[in-house]
Amino acid sequence: MSGILSTPTADRSTAVRITESALALDGVARLTELRTWFAERRAHDVTTVEPVPLDALERWHTDPDTGNLVHESGGFFRIEGLSAEVRGAAVPAWTQPIITQREVGVLGILAKEFDGVLHFLMQAKNEPGNFDGVELSPTVQATRSNYTKVHGGSAVPYIDYFLDTARNRVIADVLQSEQGAWFHQKRNRNIIVETDEDVTVRDGFAWFTLGQIHRLLADDAVVNMDSRTVLSCLPFSGAGLAAAFPIFGDDFHSALLHSCSDDSGSLHSTGSILSWITDTRSRHDVRARTIPLRDVDRWIRSGGTISHESGLFFTVMGVSVRAGHREVASWCQPLVAPIGIGVNAFLVKRVDGVLHALVHARVQPGYLDVTELGPTVQATPGNYAWLPPEARPRFLDEVLAATPDTIRFDSLLSEEGGRFHHARNRYLVIETAPDHAPDPGPDFRWLTLHQLVGLLRHSHYVNVEARTLTACLHSLTGTTS
Amino acid sequence: MSGILSTPTADRSTAVRITESALALDGVARLTELRTWFAERRAHDVTTVEPVPLDALERWHTDPDTGNLVHESGGFFRIEGLSAEVRGAAVPAWTQPIITQREVGVLGILAKEFDGVLHFLMQAKNEPGNFDGVELSPTVQATRSNYTKVHGGSAVPYIDYFLDTARNRVIADVLQSEQGAWFHQKRNRNIIVETDEDVTVRDGFAWFTLGQIHRLLADDAVVNMDSRTVLSCLPFSGAGLAAAFPIFGDDFHSALLHSCSDDSGSLHSTGSILSWITDTRSRHDVRARTIPLRDVDRWIRSGGTISHESGLFFTVMGVSVRAGHREVASWCQPLVAPIGIGVNAFLVKRVDGVLHALVHARVQPGYLDVTELGPTVQATPGNYAWLPPEARPRFLDEVLAATPDTIRFDSLLSEEGGRFHHARNRYLVIETAPDHAPDPGPDFRWLTLHQLVGLLRHSHYVNVEARTLTACLHSLTGTTS
Numbered sequence: 001m002s003g004i005l006s007t008p009t010a011d012r013s014t015a016v017r018i019t020e021s022a023l024a025l026d027g028v029a030r031l032t033e034l035r036t037w038f039a040e041r042r043a044h045d046v047t048t049v050e051p052v053p054l055d056a057l058e059r060w061h062t063d064p065d066t067g068n069l070v071h072e073s074g075g076f077f078r079i080e081g082l083s084a085e086v087r088g089a090a091v092p093a094w095t096q097p098i099i100t101q102r103e104v105g106v107l108g109i110l111a112k113e114f115d116g117v118l119h120f121l122m123q124a125k126n127e128p129g130n131f132d133g134v135e136l137s138p139t140v141q142a143t144r145s146n147y148t149k150v151h152g153g154s155a156v157p158y159i160d161y162f163l164d165t166a167r168n169r170v171i172a173d174v175l176q177s178e179q180g181a182w183f184h185q186k187r188n189r190n191i192i193v194e195t196d197e198d199v200t201v202r203d204g205f206a207w208f209t210l211g212q213i214h215r216l217l218a219d220d221a222v223v224n225m226d227s228r229t230v231l232s233c234l235p236f237s238g239a240g241l242a243a244a245f246p247i248f249g250d251d252f253h254s255a256l257l258h259s260c261s262d263d264s265g266s267l268h269s270t271g272s273i274l275s276w277i278t279d280t281r282s283r284h285d286v287r288a289r290t291i292p293l294r295d296v297d298r299w300i301r302s303g304g305t306i307s308h309e310s311g312l313f314f315t316v317m318g319v320s321v322r323a324g325h326r327e328v329a330s331w332c333q334p335l336v337a338p339i340g341i342g343v344n345a346f347l348v349k350r351v352d353g354v355l356h357a358l359v360h361a362r363v364q365p366g367y368l369d370v371t372e373l374g375p376t377v378q379a380t381p382g383n384y385a386w387l388p389p390e391a392r393p394r395f396l397d398e399v400l401a402a403t404p405d406t407i408r409f410d411s412l413l414s415e416e417g418g419r420f421h422h423a424r425n426r427y428l429v430i431e432t433a434p435d436h437a438p439d440p441g442p443d444f445r446w447l448t449l450h451q452l453v454g455l456l457r458h459s460h461y462v463n464v465e466a467r468t469l470t471a472c473l474h475s476l477t478g479t480t481s
Numbered sequence: 482m483s484g485i486l487s488t489p490t491a492d493r494s495t496a497v498r499i500t501e502s503a504l505a506l507d508g509v510a511r512l513t514e515l516r517t518w519f520a521e522r523r524a525h526d527v528t529t530v531e532p533v534p535l536d537a538l539e540r541w542h543t544d545p546d547t548g549n550l551v552h553e554s555g556g557f558f559r560i561e562g563l564s565a566e567v568r569g570a571a572v573p574a575w576t577q578p579i580i581t582q583r584e585v586g587v588l589g590i591l592a593k594e595f596d597g598v599l600h601f602l603m604q605a606k607n608e609p610g611n612f613d614g615v616e617l618s619p620t621v622q623a624t625r626s627n628y629t630k631v632h633g634g635s636a637v638p639y640i641d642y643f644l645d646t647a648r649n650r651v652i653a654d655v656l657q658s659e660q661g662a663w664f665h666q667k668r669n670r671n672i673i674v675e676t677d678e679d680v681t682v683r684d685g686f687a688w689f690t691l692g693q694i695h696r697l698l699a700d701d702a703v704v705n706m707d708s709r710t711v712l713s714c715l716p717f718s719g720a721g722l723a724a725a726f727p728i729f730g731d732d733f734h735s736a737l738l739h740s741c742s743d744d745s746g747s748l749h750s751t752g753s754i755l756s757w758i759t760d761t762r763s764r765h766d767v768r769a770r771t772i773p774l775r776d777v778d779r780w781i782r783s784g785g786t787i788s789h790e791s792g793l794f795f796t797v798m799g800v801s802v803r804a805g806h807r808e809v810a811s812w813c814q815p816l817v818a819p820i821g822i823g824v825n826a827f828l829v830k831r832v833d834g835v836l837h838a839l840v841h842a843r844v845q846p847g848y849l850d851v852t853e854l855g856p857t858v859q860a861t862p863g864n865y866a867w868l869p870p871e872a873r874p875r876f877l878d879e880v881l882a883a884t885p886d887t888i889r890f891d892s893l894l895s896e897e898g899g900r901f902h903h904a905r906n907r908y909l910v911i912e913t914a915p916d917h918a919p920d921p922g923p924d925f926r927w928l929t930l931h932q933l934v935g936l937l938r939h940s941h942y943v944n945v946e947a948r949t950l951t952a953c954l955h956s957l958t959g960t961t962s
Binding site: 004005006102103104165170171172173174175189191235264265266267268269271272274275278279281282285287351352354368369457458459460 | 485486487583584585646651652653654655656670672716745746747748749750752753755756759760762763766768832833835849850938939940941
């Protein structure tokens with residue numbers, strides 16, 4: 001056969017290049033220089049965010065028929081109501097406010113080789129709901145309203161790389177869901193494009209190796225959710241990956257690299273994992289539909305916010321934003337403000353020298369396809385005060401009691417600051433014994449990292465919380481302790 | 482590593498076993514014996530089907546608020562209305578009746594080796610909408626209402642193999658969509674389970690090799706839609722598959738086997754195909770929601786049926802069924818009766834010795850995820866009399882004008898007789914020149930068979946019409962002309 005057909009070897013070499021970038025702590029800039037650059041961007045940011053009652057949000061109104069919160073353009077996003085029924089669950093039916101956003105946004109990272117090492121163009125960017133101001137964001141994070149300018153503003157830098165991919169090389173490109181508890185069927189296009197062209201680095205942007213981004217991921221509230229989900233979609237897995245790299249450090253590190261390698265074994269074949277996912281989607285009976293916001297029960301609109309009668313879960317609030325470096329210099333919008341800090345944790349264990357993570361097939365009302373694979377534990381402990389005892393998540397107490405010597409990753413990271421106010425979760429990777437939970441029940445399975453990465457080539461499989469943890473696990477490939 | 486981890490080699494050996502079964506024209510029974518058995522089942526079937534006005538359907542009623550047609554159990558299926566908007570399409574908005582069915586049914590085939598050759602347990606079964614009576618069906622085709630006995634009746638034979646898969650080996654297990662023009666978000670579990678247990682063959686069932694089923698697939702209206710969709714999900718693809726088999730016959734046959742082999746090249750890498758699918762789902766803006774049946778426009782309920790004012794598309798009718806060999810001996814139900822015979826065709830071509838099929842990313846209002854890959858042409862030619870000229874499908878005229886020497890497959894096959902009345906499509910595989918349509922536009926791509934089979938491990942990618950054509954292409958692996 002001649003050269004006009006492409007062959008599977010291309011994928012393998014991408015995996016090796018990604019791993020090389022993950023091992024590079026210095027690139028076109030040194031890690032210390034990038035830390036200084038980031039600290040200065042954060043220090044000099046001039047964004048101000050003030051709470052505003054929902055009734056007083058400029059350009060937003062409450063639809064008289066439905067009570068929904070709607071932007072005057074009709075685009076952007078809305079706060080509507082959701083009615084959910086999950087047959088057989090501890091809480092079998094409820095209503096709640098939910099964010100709806102029909103259009104698909106772009107979360108794009110531009111990549112380019114410098115001196116043979118892949119770099120990623122990242123942006124230091126503030127969002128109104130961020131806990132600590134500027135965070136490290138993808139090259140582009142834009143709704144269709146942003147880049148088609150529905151709500152006014154200047155052009156989105158670098159967007160053309162992601163709207164017209166033909167002239168460059170696509171490394172990953174997949175629609176992924178976001179928080180199934182707060183969004184109804186929201187999806188963004190997670191896309192990584194590699195270019196050979198000269199790229200002008202604009203103010204607020206910088207080139208990072210993957211290893212450099214990984215170092216910042218260990219810090220609290222630096223690498224934002226959008227960056228984490230895009231990075232999790234990197235094809236960071238290939239046959240022979242473990243063999244191609246020096247395995248230094250302890251056994252955990254070796255087991256991690258073997259877990260990234262397609263030719264390592266796994267407790268369950270990929271076929272049996274797919275069958276298990278099909279089974280969870282056939283077994284769980286979920287009905288979720290949007291309803292008028294005024295029809296949600298047990299939620300109270302007063303004092304310019306919407307809150308649950310228990311004071312738990314989340315509040316819908318309004319903010320007024322004044323920003324220096326954005327497409328639009330000032331605007332108002334609603335935000336969802338969760339009550340309390342969540343815990344998202346993977347239990348991991350070494351099986352015959354290959355690291356496996358315990359995933360949970362979760363039912364959340366916002367998913368398009370019944371279940372998605374989430375962390376072993378994904379919970380805000382405070383919420384369970386209000387819920388029946390049988391709703392308490394499995395493995396939560398074990399995660400909360402983990403001893404420091406078993407904790408492989410631990411950061412307090414924030415969720416999408418464009419929709420959520422001070423939404424933070426503690427992300428943990430906790431190593432357990434090889435014989436832990438060998439038969440963890442019908443909604444849990446032990447997966448290798450290369451199996452997670454294989455599923456991440458497709459929509460509907462891995463939820464946004466587990467995607468962050470996948471990126472966190474990848475970040476440990478470059479460390480020795 | 483020890484033996485507790487499974488490795489990728491298992492998948493490869495399944496592909497070889499499947500191909501061996503495809504090449505076997507004789508199994509526990511000879512092909513001629515099975516043809517005789519099938520002809521006798523068809524000849525002696527005693528099912529009668531009589532038209533009944535929709536208003537007179539026993540156990541069905543018209544909901545007074547919505548006009549929807551509903552079964553008294555609340556289960557089974559419904560006829561509701563659908564409102565669809567497809568921005569930028571030739572017909573950008575319309576309403577129509579649609580079948581809704583929330584529960585996931587099981588389409589299951591039981592497999593077992595005899596003398597080292599995989600066999601599949603098939604059923605000779607009638608459905609009320611079948612054109613020619615009994616067809617060859619999967620081991621099990623059952624809605625949840627069937628096997629939980631919502632509408633009465635006896636137990637579904639062999640169902641336990643598919644509800645509890647742990648004791649046997651799962652070969653394929655995936656939720657797949659059905660007709661996006663007639664169903665709203667309908668999905669069935671397509672599942673193939675291999676057993677080593679002794680299996681009692683009940684009356685109306687028989688063991689077939691894959692090659693034997695393939696021979697019957699060439700006959701009009703013998704292998705039913707449910708069998709075809711399940712068979713298309715066989716992992717009929719593996720590295721080295723072409724090398725493992727004698728390549729006999731003409732170049733077309735060799736190109737077909739290479740197309741099944743993972744290690745053959747392809748015009749587009751799998752990554753770029755996934756990116757293209759993501760692009761079609763981001764680009765097309767589709768909104769489809771169920772509405773009350775009484776709110777559909779241009780559809781007229783009179784004379785006991787519901788029809789479009791043009792007399793085109795389809796009619797909703799009622800039937801009374803009296804059957805000898807079913808769980809329920811007699812019942813009434815609505816059926817959707819399409820007007821005219823459709824054409825579903827793949828254009829295929831050899832590129833560097835590897836067969837590629839031209840797939841079309843189709844928008845249909847019943848899909849859960851915007852687009853699915855369909856045949857090159859999927860159309861009922863008569864419908865276009867009523868539609869604007871720009872709605873006429875690309876490649877339709879080319880398919881209708883194909884000369885006999887280019888036609889590799891041609892059968893008139895029926896669609897699901899449990900929901901459709903005399904719904905028949907002509908399924909065609911037409912070979913074109915290697916330089917045909919090199920750049921067929923943003924909604925078409927040339928794919929190899931192993932790429933289609935790879936996508937078929939997942940939901941939401943390949944529509945039911947293209948799945949039948951995939952099974953038809955597989956059926957040509959055992960032929961020499």
